[in-house]
Amino acid sequence: MRFLLKLLATGQPRKLGAAEQWTVHGIGVATGLLLLAIAFGWYVKREIALFLFLGAVLALAFLTTTGNPARPTGRSWPALGLAALSLIACGYFVVMQPVHELRLPMIDELSGADIAASIVLVALVMEATRRCIGMILVVLVTGFLAYAVFGDRLGGSFAHRGFSAQEIVDHLVFSTNGLFGPALEVAAFLVFVFVVFGSLLDRVGGADFFYDVANSMVGRQVGGASKVAVVSTGLYGSISGSPTADVVTTGSFSIPLMIKTGMSRTHAGAIESAASAGGGLLPPIMGSAAFLMTDFTGIPYATIALAALLPALLFYQSVFLAVHFKAHRDGMKPMSEAPPPSLLAILQRNWAYLVPIGLLVWGVLSLNRPAFAGAIAVAALLPAALWRDRSPRQLLRTIFFGLSDGMRGMIGVGVACAIAGLVVGTLSMTDLTGKISSGLFHMAGGSPLLTIIVAAFVIIVLGMGMPTAAVYALSAVLAAPALITLGLEVLPAHLFIVYIASMSAITPPVAVAAFAAASIAKANPVSIALVACRIAMVAFILPFVFMYQPALLLIGTGWEIVLAAGAAALGVLALNAAIEGYYIARLNLPKRCLLFAAGIALFLPLEAAHIAGASLLAAVTAWLRIARGTGNTLPEPAKAAAPPL
Template sequence: MLTLLRRLAPGQSRVLPAAEQGFVHLVGAATGLLLLAMAFGWYVPREIALFLFLGAVLSLAFLTATGHPGRSRGRSWWAIALAALSLAACAYFIAMRPVHELRLPMIDELTPLDIAASILLILLVLEATRRCIGMTLVTLVLVFLAYAVLGNRLTGAFAHRGFTTQEMVDHLVFSTNGLFGPALEVAAFLVFVFVVFGALLDRFGGADFFYEMANSLVGRQVGGASKVAVVSSGLYGSISGSPTADVVTTGSFSIPLMIRTGTSRTHAGAIESAASTGGALLPPVMGSAAFLMTDFTGIPYASIVLAALVPALLYYLSVFLAVHFKAHRDGLKPMSEGETPRLRDVLTRHWIYLLPIGLLVWGVLSLNRPSFAGAIACAALLPVAILRERSPLKLVKALFYGLSDGMKGMIGVGVACAIAGLVVGTLSMTDLTGKISSGLFVMADGNPLLTVVTAAFVIIVLGMGMPTPAVYALSAVLAAPALIALGIELLPAHLFIVYIASMSAITPPVAVAAFAAASIAQANPVKIAVLACRIAMVAFILPFVFIYHPALLLVGSAGTILLSVTLVVAGVVALNAALEGYCLVRLDGLRRGLLLAAGLALLLPSDAMRIAGMVLFAAMMLWLLANRRASRSVAVAG
């Protein structure tokens, strides 16, 4: 079993010699500068920009990742050859663009060299996916491609007319429905700007600012170290949008601090994993999947951000309460005064960081051009950089490496979006989407709730070991039509997919955020993943709630929204208290069971059950409050 998992796992990061490292930084910074200039409005033809982006992503993927977890992390001539082939293949398409522009897609013949270059590019994308994401996704893509090739030999509903090699290549490479389709376009022209903003912010001390801010806000509370991890990971993750990057950045501070103040290694890793995963759900950036959602649905990004705000805050409320109740149950101490700075002091030292972050939030909500909003936020980092790096040489160096870091952070996302384009292209070419949606209905026997549960299960299975953008892109074409056919609105249906897909970072057995946390906490990654899923359980429940109660997405009257949010908050409190065994006082089995029943009832779609849950929750809180007063009276009398 372990051998099989190692075969399916992605490669490791390489330790590059100086020459290759310099090349990686140069390609990363040059590509980053080009994409940033385009975000500011500099015109480059779409096709040329995508060829350059894909060539950079593939070459960096081969140079920075090994072919297998057990392979040597040093120089590899195979990797260098594959990187050169990637650049050559994309250079061919750039050189041939004037010719390809004049041909009529699906009508004019492709030359043998066009077909050979296209097949080579597809194979390079598959190999880069194997190295960066793992064999699971490659196997899935190969199944879809095999269906396109052999589906005409099937009988029944899943048969298709069959396709020639030229038709497949034309659709997958030369149309906007395949490899160079919306997913790769969003990655290059939208996601990158926000990733590079996070990389530059990190270069200029942004992670330290978020950590100190969180420390000043909650460090003096009971279980302060764990709460600092939750708040700092949420703040940083809302900008970076990457659970793994969040774990590595904030977890390097928070996990050792939690362990030092009495939290077990497994629990420390789980708290950091759950808190970091939520960053992909928290505005203003929300990770890469939200940008793909704008393209798939046509819904403005600002509307998605506003709709996602309340569920994201409820998620972090849940994680915070889980930490809070456990800290009181275990008797953890607050952090010492010397370890917790005052908020005024933090803002006095670091107020300038609020300028680019505030500008980013304003731009995303006010402008109808998210990429431009990200670009001006990057420009607003210059005052921070000038104050931090006094020397002009150091400033240029920091900007160079920040752009390079941003591009390296895009490797996994870029590869995932490229491979997702191949799947989406295959699905559209064979009309498999409608057949799978019909299959979901059949599996659920036409039951609406069971269809939603089945769709969630499919998304979770797809998400094991895959990055969120790839999971969302696949699920948006596989599961979304089935959800919308049930009468669910477009926004709740796609946001449902984003939430379930985001949980792939902590879903066993291949939970990338949990594995990153395990390397810092020195604990078992599977145990961390299982515990992280329990801490983050509200993220698995909330999508079902807002599908049936879209008031959580700020849809409806103010009174309806307020009532719905109040009931869900009560449900989140009750569930976390039941799971952690504490709420005002330690809870026995009976009171935990009653709170669990109240919490579940408050989150059910039935109005009668929600009212019953609220009555039970109110009665339980009065009972627990009376117990707390009684225990305090006994303590004073003693």
């Protein structure tokens, strides 16, 4: 059993010596400069850039990650050999690119060296996936590859015509529908720019800036530490777009702060995890899955970002209210009696941070060239860094290590997109996508609601331990066609997948955000994930709501959008109050049931249900206010004294 757990577990970060560190920095900075130059408009052949990017990602994966948690974290000669082999294999494709460019795919024969290099590269991607993401995804991909090889021997509708080894290699490695397909292209040419922007912003004090802004807004409220965590995590997550990076960055100071103010370790980690799960949902940067969505659907990123705005704000309203009601229910104090600096003072002192962020938002929404917008924002960060440190030498250090950090941050995303490309290639080659979509539809008996529920379940299962980008890439080809078959529009169907894929970051048993928070909070990761799901419970309902109310995605008239947003906001309020057991005063079971019923009614896509839910919420509100005025409420707990900071 212990051997099996070790086999399924991912590796851990290596302790690099000086030589390995500079090798990692060198690969990261060289690749980062190339990708930034491409984002600015410098022309490099797509194939060559992707070969170099994948080689760098694989080499960094082997250099920085052990084979499993039990392996020594020091120098490993096999890992060095795998890193070198990755560079050699991808280097082969770079050198042979002029030759391969002239051949006719699926017609001209591949040489023995081509097939050997392809098999080695696929094996390296699988091993890097095992180390960085886990064995579960490797087993899943192996199953798809086995289907491509042996699927012709199956009976019934799931059989295919059969493929030779050369046809499989040609489709998976030498076409634009496999390993070097859209998923890896988006990671290299789009996601990387925003990851670098986030790492540079962090190095010039961006995380501290977001924390100060959050502290000035909510620091003196009841449960201020947990509210600061939610707000600062949301602000930083809107730029980083990565739940795990969000936890590691903002959680490093928000989790200890919550613990110091009386929050349990498990709950502190859960609040940070739940808030970080929304990082891939909140514009202007919604994470790698949203960028993949532009490629899968052809919908401009600006349209996706605008459509996602209301659901993302409702998500953070839900998490904030859950924290707010719990703080009042438990009698928590503000984190500090001293007034924090005013928001105006913070903005006057740190106005330089607003320039690159403002340029980023403007570029993403106006230029319809997200990569170029990200590159402009990166360039705008450099004067801000120089203004902050007043040292050209420090600026060069910031650029150097920011690029290196950005490439290291791309390891998981790059590996996930590479392995997803293999799955997408297998599905397109064998037409398994249509068969699975048809199976999902028939499994639900043709019921739209049941089909959506089954699709959500499939996405959550796929998301166990996988990065959001990989979950979306797989779900977009497995579940999206079934949803679109129901008559749903492409935008709601794919945004539903992005939303559920982001929630998989906190879904047990393998919740990547919760595991990251556990290392900071020193608590059990599964317990953190369970509490995080409770905090974000209402957020799991929101995707189903906007599937039936597209006005929440800004699809419809202005009046329809206002009514849908208002009803959803009241529904979030009522459901969180019912779940946490507090609203104006502590709630007994009958009042919680009434609020729960009001919340469900407000989420239903019926005008009469909205009126009934709002009326019930208003009645409970009046009842509680009258009872509070007469003193006829449940006794409030004693205020929990906050330890001195």
